[in-house]
Amino acid sequence: MKKPLIGALSALLLAGAGGLAGAAPAAARTAEPAPPKAAAPVAVDFAGTVALSNCSGSLVRLPGSAAGDPALILSNGHCLETGMPGPGQVVTNRSSNRSFTLLSSSGGRLGTVRASKIAYGTMTDTDVSIYQLTSTYADIQSRYGISPLTIADTHPVAGSAIKVVSGYWKRIYSCNVDGFVYRLKEGSWTFKDSVRYTSSCNTIGGTSGSPVVDVATGKVVAVNNTGNEDGESCTVNNPCEVDQSGKVTVRKGINYAQETYLIPACFAPGNKLDLNRAGCVLPKP
Template sequence: MKKPLVGAFAAALLLAGAGAAPAVAQGDVSAQDNHSATPGKAATGSTEAESLGTALDEVLGKGKQKPQAVDFAGTVALSNCSGSVVRTPDAQPGDPALVMSNGHCLEGGMPGPGEVLVDQPSSRTFDLLDASGAEVGTLKASKLAYGTMTDTDVSLYELTSTYEQIESEYGIKALELNAEHPTAGTAITVVSGYWKKTYSCNIDGFVPTLKEGDWTWKDSVRYTDACKTIGGTSGSPVVDDATGKVVAVNNTGNESGEECTVNNPCEVDENGEITVRKGINYAQQTYQMVPCVGAGSKIDLSAEGCGLPKPGAVAGK
């Protein structure tokens, strides 16, 4: 697991000991407009050649806008982890907003194998970030709607604010959960609200079973080598660069090459063969939770298509 950190001060000491400093948002966001006018170039009317070229580009599909660079808007910082305000495709503006993070980031400690928490009291707070990574407000939970480390590693907090209240007060929209299974090769960005830092890479593939200590996760996302996530990035949304939708939640990585120990997950294939990939990091898919969120942001584990484990689930089954 990407170890939960005890406050920003402890996290800063951790990085300082490693010879690094906490990242600042401005240095990590690559959202500058690449279509800005070149300084010093006089504005002129389009020539016939330029107009013809533009028309040809449009016919060939080259005139389409490129996807916007992924930024921090809608992400949050927890006391020990990262997270994001998320919504399903069918969520309504007046629904209570949801914050997603990892199950191992819960304020009450890590759930045991097979443990599923539903509708637990919580007054946890979250620092909401804007596109640049600046903290613009504090959101508060009304309850822990769902949390587990069985089959997946996720927590969903229901907030005291609705989606429209957050957008009206802060001008920030929730990140949408993609309802479809992602594909290998997809360009992604892991967005850490805790560190105000982003990590860009691709989905390298999917792991049938990922084991770490006493926990087992299914169909996990494996990143390519470029996403060097660290402690405190736990719970970060994994965003599809092309759509801007969330496809997974960042949760772990093999730190020292050990086999199946805490902070050193191992991959287990369909034949039971174990593979250890030192330095490689992982996430848990989120498409399977979309059918579980019903009207009013209520969690319905019996809903058709809901892929989240229910209370009483048997770990690894």
């Protein structure tokens, strides 16, 4: 995984009816509607991102979240202040007073928000942590003028343009979803259906927990977590890809993220974690 850092390290083609001039009176022709224009890409900046002491993260909402709900912060399981969860370990509803630096659209420091608990954290199947804050979305909007990013509830799409936004480094990486990995093995951990980036997202330590934002929608589709640094196979900081037949592939210098579309199904109204909800398939304690 992208090692946590300590301390200061911190066109559209327009289809015209091309018939011969004068072939028929204009009034007698039925004009075909022009194809719809593709939606303009969303401007992705640092608004909604946060910096942790050792990682990156983002202020997020679920599709059904309300302004008065306690706000949530998304990061990696391996960024938890309690240490990296072991294989099979799931942390839920554990008290926390961790602080997060909330950033402006340009990456400037707006202020600090604080956790009340770790709602969910694991490195089993995925690599995710979700903190619940002492503030509501409305509180944060009123005080800082910042709205949360929305976690998409649909699977990301291969080829999509994405941006990985690191609040720790105040750096934005731009690339595409290269594809999906059946199993990504790293040391003792195994991640399922991981996102593989194209090579231009050359993320580094401290970018762990960065939201992966779909440029077309502006929604979070994954959380950045690891990459193969040295070309080793299946070791820590050198994850390997394993396909359904068991074939192992090593891609030195390629980086990965964990999908987040499974998260919304595991939260009830009020942003309350409920791993027993219908459709929730996140690992349970």
